[in-house]
Amino acid sequence: MTSLDVIDRLNLIIETERVSRDVLSQKTGISYTRWTNALQRKAKLRHEEIEAVGNAWPEYMLWLAYGKELPEAGQISPMTKKSMGDLGTQRKAE
Template sequence: MKEKIRKIREKSGMNRTEFAERTGIQAKTWSNIENGLQKANEDHLLAITKEWPEYALWLMTNQTAPECGQISPELEEIRVNLKQGTQ
């Protein structure tokens, strides 16, 4: 879970302080989670899925459903790269 949270934060182009402001969860908490000192709980996961609903399925199940708008940071990166390549 910690790696997924880090990927979402990094894909969003945010440092932990910015991520904290967006989610309402303290930056120190995100640091603890990403460094394995604390496990993500329901409040943390809800904060992420509220702000980035497109990652909810992937975050919770490791699956994607692009046809339903449920993607992963990797799929988003591929989409952006393909779009840039066609311009």
């Protein structure tokens, strides 16, 4: 399996959480235009944007930044969240 970069991981979060760029902008306080440019790889993602997404969805913070999970600490990926939801074992990050 190829490793995902931070934009790929962000797109998976957006897809899993079923949010539009408008909602992403509202939840993060970062403009729609900025998100559009970053997601289309016309601009590099800044640490402020990664932090804003992590604050909006804290369960993905570690995975978004580093591609790592720590389920015992509530740090999961969208794929794990989906699997947990399918199994009825989902728990909320603190």
